[in-house]
Amino acid sequence: NAGVTQTPKFQVLKTGQSMTLQCAQDMNHEYMSWYRQDPGMGLRLIHYSVGAGITDQGEVPNGYNVSRSTTEDFPLRLLSAAPSQTSVYFCASSRFSEQFFGPGTRLTVL
């Protein structure tokens, strides 16, 4: 199993550009989540999904969209990037009690 994969690993955007961060898991997990990590802080939940077709907002959802058309994939879309969205983004999947985190995407918005 590849576990949780994320692409790209690094990305630089200009203010106002849009992009999609990709997340995939091959463990047939129902639950998937997106978190952001800013320097000196713990992870904060952006959006989450409890199954295909079902998504909901977390703590910091503004400026981000998600969809879950398949069990495997949970992309995160930045509609119009802002410097405040400079962060490291982690995708996670879980089933029952354990969470598995992807390697992260480091995003810089200029």
Place this chain on the structure above:
Amino acid sequence: ELKVEQNPLFLSMQEGKNYTIYCNYSTTSDRLYWYRQDPGKSLESLFVLLSNGAVKQEGRLMASLDTKARLSTLHITAAVHDLSATYFCAVLRGETSGSRLTFGEGTQLTVNP
């Protein structure tokens, strides 16, 4: 609103010493996680504590959970340099699934020779 507080936020200790990291949370939860993060890396799962009084140990690390006090501890025994990392606790938000965690700020541990 669920809040999770860790202390200390920074910990510098000598090899061979013992120390405890504390994790307090503000609302009821029966599931608490401890993670380790090395610089530039993802989170590595250390422990999942599922019930009041749960205690788990792996090597020099031992974690416990007191749901009545809303407190978890991560105890380090005879620290070694390889334990240098940032440690996070995280609490599940009031449901049985693992999809919504609230994290503490993290404890940056440095173990000096």
